[in-house]
Amino acid sequence: MSEVLPTLLIIDDEVRSLETLRRILEDDFDVKTASTPDEAEKILQEEWVQIVLCDQRMPDISGVEFLKQVREQWPEVIRMIISGYTDSEDIISAINDAGIYQYITKPWHPDNLILSLKNASRLFALQRQNESLSIELKMIPGQLDRRLADRRQWLRENYRCEDGIVRSSESCMNSVCEKIRTLAPYDVSVLIAGESGTGKELAARALHYNSLRWDKPFVVENCGALPDELLESELFGYKRGAFTGAVEDRIGLFERANGGTVFLDEIGEVSPAFQVKLLRVLQEGEIRPLGSGRTRKVDVRIIAATNKNLEQEVPEGRFREDLYYRLATVSICMPALRDRVEDIPVLARSLLDTAMKELGKEVQGFTDEAIACMQAYHWPGNVRELQNEIRHMLIMAEGESLGADLLTPRVLRAVPESMPAIETLAGLEGTLKERVEALEARILKEALIRHRWNKSRAAKELGLSRVGLRAKLERYGLEKVERLEPGTDKGSSKAAS
Template identity: 40%
Template sequence: MQTEHTVLLVSADADFLATATEALGADQDYRLIHCRSEQEAAARLNELQAHLIICDADLIGDESANVLVSARISHPHVARLLFGSTAAAERCAGIARRAASYLYVMKPVPRDLIRLLAKRALELSELSRRHRVLSRELKISMDDDIFAQREEFSVKGGWSQFEKLVYVSAKMAELCAEARQAAQTELPVLIQGETGTGKELLARAIHFNSKRMNSPMHVQNCGGMSDDTLHSELFGHLRGAFTGAVSDRLGLFRAADGGTIFLDEISEISPSFQVSLLRFLQEGEVKPLGADRLYHADVRVIAASNRPLEKLVEKGEFRRDLYYRLKGFELHIPALRERPEDIPVLTEFFVEKYAGVVGRRVVGVTKDVLAKLEAYAFPGNVRELETEIRRMVAVAEQGGYIAARHLSPVFDRVTVRRDDAFDLPADGSSLKQMVETLEKRAVTASLQRHHWNQSRAADELGLSRVGLANKIKRYGLQNA
């Protein structure tokens, strides 16, 4: 688990940055991420798991609408400290009041004071978190047993977190351990997994746990783009290189020099562009469209695909040498249906996240809702779960629970398997009849889990599609 506290240091003041870095940078309990603007700080809040924002008021443009005020609502668990010049003391007081900052302090600030204030702000933030959890658990314990007692939601915290990835399952724990190892190297990383599993979140986590964390990370989706457009986006172009090129374009490879670039849907690039990308990975060479000279860029590439590249290589649709070049580390994110034990903790995480965003107090989630969520196959994976939780938080009553009536209509068709769902009939049935009864129930349950996708159900049951069709016909099963 992540032990250090991540601090966003938001300032363009060289002296203040140097002092704050000296105060916290050498301490192994802290990880400093430098942000030169409010916009960059807001982006980092959504990309990594931050614990403290140290913000320079001289960088804030609007006293009432700024990154600190926004963080108070969207990221209430993140502690906030404000520093400013003596000449703007009154303005600092106004910003601190609106943002509910722990303190505001006038510059210049001694190194030891920065260290002390950071420690105290984090301690208060942790105490506030424990108070919120205890208050919620006390309310739940007084309810009429509509909640399951879930030890993992206690004050101690029962989930693990790798930046924005939340999990308890062994599969995700192993994946994140591999990702942490990958982050400490300079090797390319290939992330594979279904749509909605969190490939970009994992890529950002790797970047922000690497030595390149204070350098830029750029994202490019390679799907549905022509070669010229993609070449222009990544390698850049000169003015007049093609129709519509009215000015020079640097390109993401050169813009990310020293940092990381994330190439999503890498399986969609054409054979000719695969050659250009391979050359960049081998030599670090960048040749903009219309240019005569070569440039070099030191960029770490993290690629992702929702289609298995190894199978594409076997079909001749993807270059084998590029595949091996990309997979310095190869990480596979399991689908959500393969790790249902993560659904309750993800639900809790998203409830807390979106309750703060919409300013709505939600006490908790009933066990009926959790049972439905755990029984659902989630073809859209974590993204679909997050969308569902966000919608339920928005429609739930203020100060109430998220109950079954708040679920989307798609969950009406979800059957929750009872613990006794596979009990044998006790009516003198023969062994053959009992086996057929169990087989019928197993086939029905698998079909319901996969929304009657017979290919997936057959794969889960270890049957051919024809074999499954025969059993559906034999038992007279119908999609309700």
């Protein structure tokens, strides 16, 4: 595609001068010429001229006077004068009256003239960009308002009623979600307790987006990740010069969230000294930025979360009693994933859908065998660990479904609860023989899954004959679980994540 050259109009009553200028400039510009102002005006009306180079001394009208007319009708055109006269009055008049970009004197050097005209062309392009940006800037506030409103509405719809928490119809999470819906409209502080990875932040977002503050900011701060000084500056802000490196004023998260909700994660990790400062915010509704002598009022709802037992921390002196009761107007306890076994099929499917979108890889689903192993595992890392496990399975998968052989060893060694023989033998009670048999069954199961139910390979690894392995499988009731058909994952979801 050929480059579009900028259009240059040259006006001079001397034909030889016009031809000379055309010959020198036509490689870099789309040159139009006119020997009279009338011809020039006709060209300006018909062509998209970007630069006008006009001789100062012409019979009927001076260059400055003509360019004054150009300025009135086509103000965006870059106007330049070329003249053999250097009268100061002409120059001043050219600059002031006609808005001349540059006054070029004769004799001129070709290279200097080309450079001046190229600079004029760049100036024209910059003017056009500036006009475009000005229009965009005028439209941006409305566009941003619409985008922000759309985003808030999406968030509200995503967390409305079903809270965005994935669970089955018989889940123990149903009572938790019901409590969230009940609490959300009331402007009270809430303390969310639970192990790491159980979805405390998800519950906090559900509280916010179902509250009357849903259209205001929701900000998050991990209190366990920062020392007191940094945490104070992050939450309360600071004034310039408050400490080394404070080169300008900074607004803290409490002010940024004014009218909305502040979610303080890992609140049990803050020091007793900082707890006092935090208590003032809850009691008085005001903060004082670092380095400032004045307090500022803030209107925020505080939702805190912890994986510690704060009721136990209070009598042991590690957490202030008055702050605890300020935070825990109402408490919510998030159950661990091991207590939500019935949710694992639908939760795993939801996490798989998300992982497939992020990684750009598609599979049909999980096998029953994989689900059974996941339900048997105790998941110390809760939903976060399950999420990582599913991403690992998806990355390593070569087939259309995710089988149990893709699970990591720590999950694979768990005893599937769907197998009655093993469930009976795996209890803590029983004779030595029963406990040894339970361990043997678990080893057999793990070896078979790792070898994708290839009995010859499993027997070889375990030092058994194929006949001996088959006898043990029959004894313990170990049979391969068939793969799930697409879309037949167990359970049903109350909501989408």
